[in-house]
Amino acid sequence: MSEILPYWAVFLHGLGVTVVVTILGGVVAVATAFAAGLAQLSTHRLFRWPAYTFVEVFRGTSMLVQMFWFFFALPFFGFQLTPMTAAVLAVGLNEGAYAAEIVRGSIASRPRGQDEACTALGMGRALRLRRVLIPQAIPSMLPPFGNVMIDLLKATSLVSLVTVGELTFQAQTVRNTTAQTTAVFVTLLVLYFVMASALALLTKWLERRFALDRPSGPRRRGAMRLVKVGVDA
Amino acid sequence: MPQLADSPDPATRTSAADSASAPDRSKPMITFENVSKSWGDNEVLKTLTFEVMPGEKVSIIGPSGSGKTTILRILMTLESPDSGVVTVNGKTLWDVKPGTKPRETKEMKAARRDVGMVFQQFNLFPHMTALENIMEAPVKVLKMDKEAARARATELLEMVGLSKHMGHRPPKLSGGQQQRVAIARALAMRPKVMLFDEPTSALDPELIGEVLGVIRELAHSTDMTMLMVTHEMRFAEEISDRVTMFDHGRVVERGAPHEIFKNPKEERTRQFLKAVLEH
Amino acid sequence: MIWDQAFALSIIPKLLQGLRVTVEITLLGFAIAAVLGLAVAIVRRIRVPVVARLFDFYVLFIRGTPLLVQAYTAFFVLPDLGIRFSALTTGIVIMGVNYSAYCAEVYRAGIEDVPPGQWEAATALSLPGTTTWGRVVLPQAVRSVVPVLGNYLVQMFKDSAVLSAITVFELLNAAQSIGSSNFRYLEPLTLAGLLFFLVSFPASYLFRTLERRLAPAR
Numbered sequence: 001m002s003e004i005l006p007y008w009a010v011f012l013h014g015l016g017v018t019v020v021v022t023i024l025g026g027v028v029a030v031a032t033a034f035a036a037g038l039a040q041l042s043t044h045r046l047f048r049w050p051a052y053t054f055v056e057v058f059r060g061t062s063m064l065v066q067m068f069w070f071f072f073a074l075p076f077f078g079f080q081l082t083p084m085t086a087a088v089l090a091v092g093l094n095e096g097a098y099a100a101e102i103v104r105g106s107i108a109s110r111p112r113g114q115d116e117a118c119t120a121l122g123m124g125r126a127l128r129l130r131r132v133l134i135p136q137a138i139p140s141m142l143p144p145f146g147n148v149m150i151d152l153l154k155a156t157s158l159v160s161l162v163t164v165g166e167l168t169f170q171a172q173t174v175r176n177t178t179a180q181t182t183a184v185f186v187t188l189l190v191l192y193f194v195m196a197s198a199l200a201l202l203t204k205w206l207e208r209r210f211a212l213d214r215p216s217g218p219r220r221r222g223a224m225r226l227v228k229v230g231v232d233a
Numbered sequence: 234m235p236q237l238a239d240s241p242d243p244a245t246r247t248s249a250a251d252s253a254s255a256p257d258r259s260k261p262m263i264t265f266e267n268v269s270k271s272w273g274d275n276e277v278l279k280t281l282t283f284e285v286m287p288g289e290k291v292s293i294i295g296p297s298g299s300g301k302t303t304i305l306r307i308l309m310t311l312e313s314p315d316s317g318v319v320t321v322n323g324k325t326l327w328d329v330k331p332g333t334k335p336r337e338t339k340e341m342k343a344a345r346r347d348v349g350m351v352f353q354q355f356n357l358f359p360h361m362t363a364l365e366n367i368m369e370a371p372v373k374v375l376k377m378d379k380e381a382a383r384a385r386a387t388e389l390l391e392m393v394g395l396s397k398h399m400g401h402r403p404p405k406l407s408g409g410q411q412q413r414v415a416i417a418r419a420l421a422m423r424p425k426v427m428l429f430d431e432p433t434s435a436l437d438p439e440l441i442g443e444v445l446g447v448i449r450e451l452a453h454s455t456d457m458t459m460l461m462v463t464h465e466m467r468f469a470e471e472i473s474d475r476v477t478m479f480d481h482g483r484v485v486e487r488g489a490p491h492e493i494f495k496n497p498k499e500e501r502t503r504q505f506l507k508a509v510l511e512h
Numbered sequence: 513m514i515w516d517q518a519f520a521l522s523i524i525p526k527l528l529q530g531l532r533v534t535v536e537i538t539l540l541g542f543a544i545a546a547v548l549g550l551a552v553a554i555v556r557r558i559r560v561p562v563v564a565r566l567f568d569f570y571v572l573f574i575r576g577t578p579l580l581v582q583a584y585t586a587f588f589v590l591p592d593l594g595i596r597f598s599a600l601t602t603g604i605v606i607m608g609v610n611y612s613a614y615c616a617e618v619y620r621a622g623i624e625d626v627p628p629g630q631w632e633a634a635t636a637l638s639l640p641g642t643t644t645w646g647r648v649v650l651p652q653a654v655r656s657v658v659p660v661l662g663n664y665l666v667q668m669f670k671d672s673a674v675l676s677a678i679t680v681f682e683l684l685n686a687a688q689s690i691g692s693s694n695f696r697y698l699e700p701l702t703l704a705g706l707l708f709f710l711v712s713f714p715a716s717y718l719f720r721t722l723e724r725r726l727a728p729a730r
Binding site for chain 3: 369
């Protein structure tokens with residue numbers, strides 16, 4: 001164990017990259033989830049079908065295959081992505097495809113009364129979505145998204161296979177240098193476990209705060225006030 | 234519906250094995266001694282003491298939350314008392330000193346065999362047919378030969394009027410039919426004591442009669458000890474030897490049916506009966 | 513024309529070989545996961561002293577660490593301990609162990625969904641523990657979670673690609689090796705992705721439909 005201690009900086013560097021990839025991947029995932037989730041709720045087939053196809057294709061193929069494809073196959077179309085870009089794209093799009101169901105489900109399960117109130121007030125679809133439905137749906141989305149973040153964290157280990165220098169990659173480096181196989185991998189497992197547990201605690205907190213069956217969420221400005229006027233929500 | 238008294242009644246048919254534990258008429262079948270039970274701050278049973286003699290049919294009435302169901306559940310070892318002693322057919326079911334944790338003992342298991350229960354929600358095994366539901370315990374617990382168990386189950390189904398449905402699974406049966414199968418299932422184990430926990434409360438009104446009919450037959454043609462928690466006051470009056478009024482974990486009043494229903498001594502009993510019988 | 517159709521067609525047999533290995537890993541691995549997961553779930557539920565707590569941690573730890581790192585650990589550390597499995601065996605075992613943790617949680621939900629009345633009826637009939645579990649609870653619990661288990665089976669099929677990192681010759685590895693020896697990655701990787709999709713999409717659709725059809729019964 002003590003033989004690998006001098007390499008703490010290498011681990012730290014890898015940890016930093018892991019965090020970066022997780023966050024960037026998370027941003028891509030959330031954006032993708034909203035785009036695909038909302039598109040599936042659209043009344044136009046033009047939006048629904050591409051979204052549906054995207055979600056099924058990305059869910060139906062392996063994340064690693066997607067990552068390798070972005071890194072090795074895309075160049076044949078003229079796009080040379082950096083390892084980091086290919087990695088973040090693959091992780092984010094894949095997780096986003098799974099998370100699209102969270103967005104779609106949360107919004108679709110809002111009580112009918114909201115839809116009807118908006119129609120009665122003369123609000124168009126876009127406005128209704130933006131100011132009424134989505135803000136109300138977000139609290140119930142947070143706990144499942146917490147789980148998505150944990151999945152993202154674990155997925156970042158795969159990006160080591162396209163030469164991104166995150167934690168697993170650096171651990172391999174240390175292992176190759178010191179030949180302390182057991183110590184390195186035990187440390188690696190523990191580090192991931194600690195991070196995942198931290199995220200899990202955060203998710204549990206989110207669940208307690210924002211679970212669907214709680215009648216009162218946090219008080220929010222703007223859209224919530226709009227809804228409370230003249231509607232028995 | 235074939236009368237339970239016409240055919241030899243499996244519930245009390247005595248055999249060599251049975252006479253060893255045939256009830257001694259002079260000793261109580263069930264005893265509760267200073268039994269207490271609390272759920273948090275709520276004292277559900279307060280140093281309850283009572284006896285039930287062999288062959289007695291006792292109805293327990295009272296408002297929800299009064300502890301009536303808890304009595305049955307403790308007898309069936311579904312719940313444990315916080316303190317007190319409970320015996321069934323001379324064997325100790327529970328003996329809990331205050332502050333100690335109740336444990337399952339060999340004697341408890343033996344005592345439990347003498348008790349059968351019919352639940353408000355029937356609790357039939359949905360993935361087995363009516364016949365299989367009734368056969369399961371005799372085969373697995375009494376180590377009965379499968380064919381013998383099948384014959385007995387068929388007989389019991391006939392007695393509750395459901396021979397046509399022996400191959401049906403619970404989802405295909407009405408509530409009344411399910412409850413009758415549940416009664417047959419409990420009887421298959423030849424209990425000395427039968428507990429009925431609001432057996433008709435979960436039934437559509439028009440199905441209540443067929444279940445009460447089976448219970449009535451049991452009450453009239455067997456000398457099984459029966460303890461029933463029910464809201465069916467007229468039925469309780471008809472078949473009981475004794476009625477007990479329960480409230481807030483204590484016995485409010487007990488006596489013969491006509492005494493309790495026609496001339497209750499306690500104000501609480503009067504209040505309760507007035508409210509219940511008014512609709 | 514970027515796509516080389518002739519090349520694509522020529523590599524299909526090799527890819528199909530890789531697919532065979534992938535399917536083998538999935539079926540064997542899931543068999544391990546399903547059985548091991550059930551054992552873990554039962555032990556946790558009846559709270560066997562010491563072992564239950566251990567299994568609690570086991571589930572948490574496996575679900576909280578990446579599959580790739582677990583695979584590396586098994587592949588590189590086990591030989592040091594004197595255990596020499598082939599890469600394929602290591603891969604199958606690690607998939608089985610990893611997914612047993614998820615299956616254990618699925619079984620747990622299934623067992624918790626069995627109405628308390630079923631347990632009470634079993635007590636009222638003095639059914640012994642083995643009968644209660646084997647004839648009353650588990651048949652109901654397992655039946656209700658088959659669609660969810662099915663989804664995990666499909667997921668394992670896709671996750672098996674990770675084993676390419678420990679030199680298992682499954683589908684992704686086949687595609688990568690074709691790519692690196694011919695300097696053309698487009699066709700092998702695209703076809704590999706297509707093969708993954710052609711198997712997992714119908715299977716996943718089937719299990720999702722099953723899940724939705726069984727859900728209203730709850």
